[in-house]
Amino acid sequence: MSLERIISFLIGDCCGALSPLYKRLVDNIFPANQKNGLVKANMEKLTFYALSVPEELDSIGAYLSKRMSKDVARQRYRYVCIAMEALDQLLMACRSQSINLFVESFLKMVREVLESDKPSLQILGTNLFVKFANIQEDNPSYHRCYHFFVSRFSDMCHSRDEDPDIGFKICMAGIKVRMMVNDDLQANIWDPELMDKIVPSLLFNLQSGECTQNHSSSLLQMSEKEKRLGGVDRVLL
Structure with missing residues (x-):
């Protein structure tokens, strides 16, 4: 059984053909009610998939960034924080040799929260940038x-x-x-x-x-x- 089929089974997906697996995994970390915070069980599945298929990191980061941009525009700041928490966990889980696939999306998301007029988001972005800056990269x-x-x-x-x-x-x-x-x-x-x-x-x-x-x-x-x-x-x- 392929990894995609295994993950699809784990997330209970009946409509696998409707969208790419990485998009469904990203969507599933967000709760129906933003007050409930990151769906940790689904975050673990997304992390597992990212580590198992590192070439998808670029797509995962781009889609996560796109979702967060929409939430910033709609002022759904708790969803923005959830996206940044997911970004943090993916960053910490990435191996040094595959992190470059994630860098562009990561910096784009951090830049967006730093440009926000919300102090809490500016501080959140700063903390994530500090974490990123302390990661030892091959390149x-x-x-x-x-x-x-x-x-x-x-x-x-x-x-x-x-x-x-x-x-x-x-x-x-x-x-x-x-x-x-x-x-x-x-x-x-x-x-x-x-x-x-x-x-x-x-x-x-x-x-x-x-x-x-x-x-x-x-x-x-x-x-x-x-x-x-x-x-x-x-x-x-």
Whole structure:
């Protein structure tokens, strides 16, 4: 019995010919009521399929991204969070040699939530980007959208929301972005165009003192811990 038939049997699908298997698996992780959260049992099936047929990762990511874009447009933000949770789980499950098939869709989804005017989505996107940046890849692909992310995190560092607490959280989300990077990407960090965005953002927050007063010691401790672990730490913003 083929893997597709096995998965179709597991998800109880009677209408297998109506749409590709990967689409049905993605659709099934979303509950009828968005308040119920990710359907974990179906997420496990999607993950199993993605690991078993890694060449489908590109299609899975593209379809998940398409669904999330519609939910962002319709302001169904709980569904957006479900999509990002699924994205996170797929990212963590992917093997390094197959992750490049998933990169384009992943960065597109993270970019979309970072461009949202919802602070919670911006912070969610930041956290996912940090996870992605710390994955060791055989052929790193971050550079494809690197300039956008530097610009966006720089903007977040300058956040002054009407609500001081929200503004502070966005500011810290931009500052905390840090990468464990290889030599090729380290060279990109020092690109003059990127440094023109990174340095002013750092100086802005050093001068204001608001962010650094309460968090500078914890950031330094985190940096030292990462260095002891053997990684090359770079505070981008």
